[in-house]
Amino acid sequence: MNMATDRVTGCLVTIGDELLLGDIANGNSRHIAMELRSRGFLLSRMVTVGDQEDAIVEVLLDCLQRGRFLIVTGGLGPTEDDRTPGAVSKALDRPLLPNEEYMEWLRQRLKAAGRPWSDAVGKMAYLPENAAKIGVGMAGFSLVHQGIPCYFLPGVPKEMRWLMAHVVLPDLEERFPRRLRYVKEFLRIQGLYESEISRRLEGFDPSRLEVEMGYLPQWPEVWLTLLAAGVSAEAAMEKIAEAERALRPRFDRHHISGRSDDPIEAVIGRDLLARGFKLAVAESCTGGLIARRITAVAGASDYFDRGCVVYSNAAKMQLLKVPPSLLEEHGAVSEPVAAAMAEGMRAQCDVDVALAVTGIAGPTGGSPEKPVGTVFIACSDRQATRVEKHRFRGDRGDIQEHSAHAALVLLWKTMNP
Amino acid sequence: MNMATDRVTGCLVTIGDELLLGDIANGNSRHIAMELRSRGFLLSRMVTVGDQEDAIVEVLLDCLQRGRFLIVTGGLGPTEDDRTPGAVSKALDRPLLPNEEYMEWLRQRLKAAGRPWSDAVGKMAYLPENAAKIGVGMAGFSLVHQGIPCYFLPGVPKEMRWLMAHVVLPDLEERFPRRLRYVKEFLRIQGLYESEISRRLEGFDPSRLEVEMGYLPQWPEVWLTLLAAGVSAEAAMEKIAEAERALRPRFDRHHISGRSDDPIEAVIGRDLLARGFKLAVAESCTGGLIARRITAVAGASDYFDRGCVVYSNAAKMQLLKVPPSLLEEHGAVSEPVAAAMAEGMRAQCDVDVALAVTGIAGPTGGSPEKPVGTVFIACSDRQATRVEKHRFRGDRGDIQEHSAHAALVLLWKTMNP
Numbered sequence: 001m002n003m004a005t006d007r008v009t010g011c012l013v014t015i016g017d018e019l020l021l022g023d024i025a026n027g028n029s030r031h032i033a034m035e036l037r038s039r040g041f042l043l044s045r046m047v048t049v050g051d052q053e054d055a056i057v058e059v060l061l062d063c064l065q066r067g068r069f070l071i072v073t074g075g076l077g078p079t080e081d082d083r084t085p086g087a088v089s090k091a092l093d094r095p096l097l098p099n100e101e102y103m104e105w106l107r108q109r110l111k112a113a114g115r116p117w118s119d120a121v122g123k124m125a126y127l128p129e130n131a132a133k134i135g136v137g138m139a140g141f142s143l144v145h146q147g148i149p150c151y152f153l154p155g156v157p158k159e160m161r162w163l164m165a166h167v168v169l170p171d172l173e174e175r176f177p178r179r180l181r182y183v184k185e186f187l188r189i190q191g192l193y194e195s196e197i198s199r200r201l202e203g204f205d206p207s208r209l210e211v212e213m214g215y216l217p218q219w220p221e222v223w224l225t226l227l228a229a230g231v232s233a234e235a236a237m238e239k240i241a242e243a244e245r246a247l248r249p250r251f252d253r254h255h256i257s258g259r260s261d262d263p264i265e266a267v268i269g270r271d272l273l274a275r276g277f278k279l280a281v282a283e284s285c286t287g288g289l290i291a292r293r294i295t296a297v298a299g300a301s302d303y304f305d306r307g308c309v310v311y312s313n314a315a316k317m318q319l320l321k322v323p324p325s326l327l328e329e330h331g332a333v334s335e336p337v338a339a340a341m342a343e344g345m346r347a348q349c350d351v352d353v354a355l356a357v358t359g360i361a362g363p364t365g366g367s368p369e370k371p372v373g374t375v376f377i378a379c380s381d382r383q384a385t386r387v388e389k390h391r392f393r394g395d396r397g398d399i400q401e402h403s404a405h406a407a408l409v410l411l412w413k414t415m416n417p
Numbered sequence: 418m419n420m421a422t423d424r425v426t427g428c429l430v431t432i433g434d435e436l437l438l439g440d441i442a443n444g445n446s447r448h449i450a451m452e453l454r455s456r457g458f459l460l461s462r463m464v465t466v467g468d469q470e471d472a473i474v475e476v477l478l479d480c481l482q483r484g485r486f487l488i489v490t491g492g493l494g495p496t497e498d499d500r501t502p503g504a505v506s507k508a509l510d511r512p513l514l515p516n517e518e519y520m521e522w523l524r525q526r527l528k529a530a531g532r533p534w535s536d537a538v539g540k541m542a543y544l545p546e547n548a549a550k551i552g553v554g555m556a557g558f559s560l561v562h563q564g565i566p567c568y569f570l571p572g573v574p575k576e577m578r579w580l581m582a583h584v585v586l587p588d589l590e591e592r593f594p595r596r597l598r599y600v601k602e603f604l605r606i607q608g609l610y611e612s613e614i615s616r617r618l619e620g621f622d623p624s625r626l627e628v629e630m631g632y633l634p635q636w637p638e639v640w641l642t643l644l645a646a647g648v649s650a651e652a653a654m655e656k657i658a659e660a661e662r663a664l665r666p667r668f669d670r671h672h673i674s675g676r677s678d679d680p681i682e683a684v685i686g687r688d689l690l691a692r693g694f695k696l697a698v699a700e701s702c703t704g705g706l707i708a709r710r711i712t713a714v715a716g717a718s719d720y721f722d723r724g725c726v727v728y729s730n731a732a733k734m735q736l737l738k739v740p741p742s743l744l745e746e747h748g749a750v751s752e753p754v755a756a757a758m759a760e761g762m763r764a765q766c767d768v769d770v771a772l773a774v775t776g777i778a779g780p781t782g783g784s785p786e787k788p789v790g791t792v793f794i795a796c797s798d799r800q801a802t803r804v805e806k807h808r809f810r811g812d813r814g815d816i817q818e819h820s821a822h823a824a825l826v827l828l829w830k831t832m833n834p
Contacts, residue, residue, distance in 0.1 A: 018633050020460045021601060022450030023642070026443055029465075033439030043437045044472065046465040048446075051631075055461065078612050081631050110612075120615050156634060158811065184438070216440060225440065281726075287712025288705030291726040295704025298780050298813050300728070306736070307726030309698075309708040315723035315766065319736065349732065363715050396715055 008172075008179045009044040010036075010069035013059055015084060016155060017050040028073050028160055035164050040181040040233070041069070041172055051075060056087035064148055069172060074155035076139035078120040084152060085126060085141075092145050094129035099141075102133050109137070134167045135159065142167070149175055183236035186216065186223040186260035187244065189251070190409050194222055200250045211243040220405045223260060254413050264408050265293045271415040272303040277352035279411075281307040282320055282345040284332065285359040285375060289404040305351050310341070320344035320356075331370070333358050338376035339385050346380050353381040353414065357407050359390075361399045375403045379414045386414065424646075425589075425596045426461040427453075427486035430476055432501060433572055434467045445490050445577055452581050457598040458486070458589055468492060473504035481565055486589060491572035493556035495537040501569060502543060502558075509562050511546035516558075519550050526554075551584045552576065559584070566592060597646040600653035603633065603677035604641040604661065606668070607826050611639050617667045628660040637822045640677060671830050681825050682710045688832040689720040694769035696828075698724040699737055699762040701749065702776040702792060706821040722768050727758070737761035737773075748787070750775050755793035756802050763797050770798040770831065774824050776807075778816045792820045796831045803831065 012032055018024050029046050036043060044067055049055040056075065063070050075084030089096045103125035110117055124139055131143040134151070138159040142151045151168045153160045189197060194215050206213040206226065216223040226243050230236030248256065257264045272279055281290050281304075291307030294300055308319045313332055316322040321344045322337060330336050341356035359375030366372035373392040378385055388410055392402040429449055436443050446463050453460060461484055466472040473492065480487050492501030506513045520542035527534055541556055548560040551568070555576040559568045568585045570577045606614055611632050623630040623643070633640040643660050647653035665673065674681045689696055698707050698721075708724030711717055725736045730749055733739040738761040739754060747753050758773035776792030783789035790809040795802055805827055809819040 017631060017644075018642070019447075020450060020463065021454045021599075021644070022447045022452075023601065023603070023633065024635075025447045030439045030442045033437060035439070037438050044467065045476075046437065048463040050461065059462075077632070079615055079632050115610075115613065116616070118612065118616060121612055156636075158636075158815070182438075184440070214435070214440075227438075283705075287717070287721075288700075288708030288724055288726070291705030292709045295726070295728070296814065296817070300704070301782075304704075305729045306732035307705055307724075307728075308736075309705065309712070309724030309726070311712070311718050311724075312722045318766070319723065319725075349735070365718075397713065400713070 006176065006179045007042065008040070008068055008176045009042045010067035010071065011063035012043050012046045013056075013063055013070070013072045014046070014048045014155075015051065015056060015072065015074035016048075017081070019048045020050050028155065028157060031157070031161060032071060032073070032164060035169060036172075037182050037184065039169050039173060040179045041176070042182070043067075051081040051083055053083045053087045053090065056083060057091040060087060060091040064145060064150075068148065068176070070148055070150040071153065071168065072151065073153045073160055076124065076152060076154045078118075078124050080120075085128060088128045088131075088143075088152065092128060092143075094131070094143075096126040097129055099125050099127050099133050102127075105136070135163050138162070140167075142171070180229050180231070181233040181236050182227065182229050183233055183240055184225060184227045185237075185240050185244070186225050188218075188257045188260065188262075188264070189222045189224055189255055190220075190257050190264070192222060192251075192255055197222060197224065201247065204247055204250065206243045206247075209243045209246070210239050213243070220402050221257075253416070254409075257409075257412060263293075264405075264412055266297050268408060268412050268415060269294070269297045269300060269303060271412070272353075273299075275352075275415075277303060277415075278305045278349075279303055280305050280345045280349050280351045280354045282341045282354065282356040283307065283309050284311060284316075284341075284357060285361040286357045286400050286404045286407070287311070287361075289400055290355065290357065290407055293404060293408065305349055308345065316341065320348065333360055333370055333374060333376065335376050335387050335389065338378040339380070339387050342378035342380035343385055353379065353411070355379050355407050355411050357403055359392075359399070359403055361396045361403070363396060373399050375399070375406070377403070377407045377410050379407075379410045381414060386410065423593065423596045424459070425457070425485055425593045426459045427484035427488065428480035429460050429463045430473075430480055430487070430489045431463070431465045431572070432468065432473060432489065432491035433465075434498070436465045437467050445572065445574060448574070448578060449488060449490070449581060452586060453589075454599055454601065456586050456590065457596045458593070459599065460484075468498040468500055470500045470504045470507065473500060474508040477504060477508040481562060481567075485565065485593070487565060487567040488570065488585065489568065490570045490577055493541065493569060493571050495535075495541050497537075502540075502545060505545045505548075505560075505567075505569065509545060509560075511548075511560075513543040514546055516542050516544050516550050519544075522553070552580050555580070557584075559588070598648070598650045598653050599644060599646050600650055600657060601642060601644045602657050602661070604643070605635075605674045605677065605679075605681070606639045606641055606672055607637075607674050607681070607829075609639065609668075609672055614639060614641065618664065621664055621667065623660045623664075626660045626663065627656050630660070637819050638674075670833070671826075674826075674829060680710075681822075681829055683714050685825060685829050685832060686711070686714045686717060686720060688829070689770075690716075692769075692832075694720060694832075695722045695766075696720055697722045697762045697766050697768045697771045699758045699771065699773040700724065700726050701728060701733075701758075701774060702778040703774045703817050703821045703824070704728070704778075706817055707772065707774065707824055710821060710825065722766055725762065733758065737765065750777055750787055750791060750793065752793050752804050752806065755795040756797070756804050759795035759797035760802055770796065770828070772796050772824050772828050774820055776809075776816070776820055778813045778820070780813060790816050792816070792823070794820070794824045794827050796824075796827045798831060803827065 131141040139154040212227040214225040228236040228239035310316045346354035356378045362372035548558040556571045629644040631642040645653040645656035763771035779789035
């Protein structure tokens with residue numbers, strides 16, 4: 001560890017009966033941990049307690065002893081089971097006082113929405129003494145207790161994320177400027193099992209480059225993780241870049257599609273845009289999932305012309321001009337129909353490249369020759385039409401997700417031969 | 418609380434640096450919490466610590482004071498950062514002793530795989546004194562400390578799940594036979610804010626029916642949660658049913674669409690099927706998301722004919738016969754175009770009902786008259802075409818999700834006038 005820098009660890013408390021009962025996954029904890037780590041802050045402990053004031057008081061007092069900062073989410077809403085401000089008041093012996101600005105904002109908001117004022121809403125504007133309201137248009141406050149900065153964020157993921165990015169992280173960075181930075185990158189690996197990746201990496205020692213390597217299966221992708229520490233993010237990043245350069249030759253050009261913040265649909269979008277290509281998609285068993293992933297990328301309208309979800313044979317014939325004889329002879333789930341769907345789609349709207357999927361997602365509809373999970377994927381451009389046959393395992397959702405992903409991988413390979 | 422039964426709460430500890438760094442979501446915690454609750458066991462606290470012996474020792478000792486059982490996952494593997502057995506030994510003052518049976522199994526397994534014996538692997542067979550090995554072919558042990566049953570499970574989800582189902586839950590049930598059962602139901606509420614729901618429920622006291630009520634915002638739905646305890650699951654369920662009957666009159670018929678295991682797309686599917694109706698969907702800004710949600714339901718092919726993702730104006734004209742003059746006069750994002758899309762879709766494939774969405778998901782494409790988030794939704798059946806104008810907030814993903822959900826709600830209302 002570099003002497004010029006400092007390891008800054010803190011605690012995270014998430015509050016809510018719904019977490020202890022397993023009603024929802026604790027996505028907030030993961031997000032906060034990731035964001036902290038990416039800025040050079042570590043967590044030593046994450047604790048979840050329910051909506052009981054006593055339990056919250058106890059865990060707050062305990063965590064204040066354990067870390068150099070404290071982040072708390074949940075329990076800030078207008079309902080009776082939102083007990084965080086009361087618990088903070090009790091734990092830190094600070095009375096709850098009205099925050100006039102926040103109160104006024106709540107009043108205006110209710111008025112604008114034509115809704116009556118209620119004490120339940122008003123309760124949200126009572127904050128512990130000397131706490132600062134953080135964020136506008138959402139709950140949240142911060143305070144410093146015995147030198148420990150404490151942030152109280154709403155459990156609503158969108159609001160929590162906004163406050164993390166715009167308040168908590170900038171404030172922590174200002175308070176702890178001389179800390180080690182941790183950088184972690186994930187390489188998205190396509191079409192290889194973890195054991196095969198491990199075989200290809202035999203004898204490769206990233207610790208020589210001060211990089212820690214790991215695997216994170218994110219089916220149907222496997223993510224190879226690279227973690228490095230440094231006096232600056234740039235120094236850590238350089239170690240990772242060196243490790244990546246060293247390991248890349250062990251893979252083929254269609255194994256690593258990009259980093260974690262660059263999903264394959266975004267890579268495809270840039271490829272299409274760079275060539276001025278237009279794309280259309282014809283989906284049967286994926287039911288719109290491919291179109292949905294492509295259009296999730298901002299700016300997709302610059303290269304995505306249309307998608308057709310052709311569940312019925314009538315739709316396949318009418319929209320894609322698939323010949324009825326082909327459907328009769330081979331069935332809707334077949335190589336010739338997949339090819340005809342892609343070619344028909346491309347011809348119908350005169351785009352440069354078209355993708356088509358037909359398959360059996362189940363749970364019913366399988367047969368001995370074509371069991372559930374049988375999927376044909378076709379990609380047609382002005383040169384050729386490629387068709388792949390797959391057999392995916394899992395439930396309906398798994399098969400749909402795998403089919404859509406395999407189709408995007410085929411499109412990516414077609415665009416980068 | 419019934420005198421014949423008992424409230425049994427315990428603690429869960431999950432161990433691993435990868436959790437504190439946010440590399441992976443803590444899916445184990447949610448699974449264990451859900452499984453426990455469904456069998457009548459509750460958690461009062463969930464704690465995550467890293468792979469440091471001292472931290473594990475401390476949290477074990479703390480949790481032993483807090484609950485009537487203890488479940489721990491992680492840190493049982495062969496690598497250097499697997500430190501749970503050592504921490505247990507230290508915390509409970511029990512020496513680590515070799516478990517000969519497990520040692521032999523590990524020997525055989527390595528031999529079968531053609532790999533040499535290593536002390537790292539052998540380390541796995543050293544268990545705290547008086548601990549019992551649990552599970553075969555995986556790590557895991559249990560012990561009873563000062564009357565508290567403690568279960569130590571691997572972090573590998575598949576192994577953890579197997580041990581929960583086959584060892585932990587049966588053992589807990591035997592040890593605590595006279596416990597309360599907990600049942601939780603969620604009502605999906607459409608089109609109301611949490612504060613408005615709270616207002617409608619003013620004066621409604623579910624505790625009179627021995628039911629605990631809570632809110633779980635799952636935008637754009639809010640889930641009203643009802644939790645009850647009883648001597649049996651049936652007794653608890655009856656309390657919830659009574660609470661639901663009592664609160665329903667406070668809402669309109671289009672507020673509660675169903676329970677948590679019954680998403681609105683499944684309700685719609687049953688409605689369509691019951692009437693023998695066929696559905697088609699025309700999407701612009703939602704990019705396939707509506708079709709994707711509808712086709713996520715098994716059996717959707719019985720009522721879903723097709724979907725069109727019409728990103729370009731050419732696609733709107735060609736596939737939906739939207740008149741060019743309408744697009745020119747009002748723009749693609751307009752009430753008349755939304756109506757024409759739904760009507761055109763319905764006419765083109767002669768279905769009973771068609772849904773259409775056109776809007777500006779952003780981040781670009783907005784204007785002063787039609788800012789980002791402006792969305793028109795139309796639903797056309799053989800009687801009429803209804804159009805709604807919405808203005809959604811948030812980023813591209815939020816606007817897409819909200820638009821798709823609002824479209825499904827409109828379809829649901831149309832099917833249930």
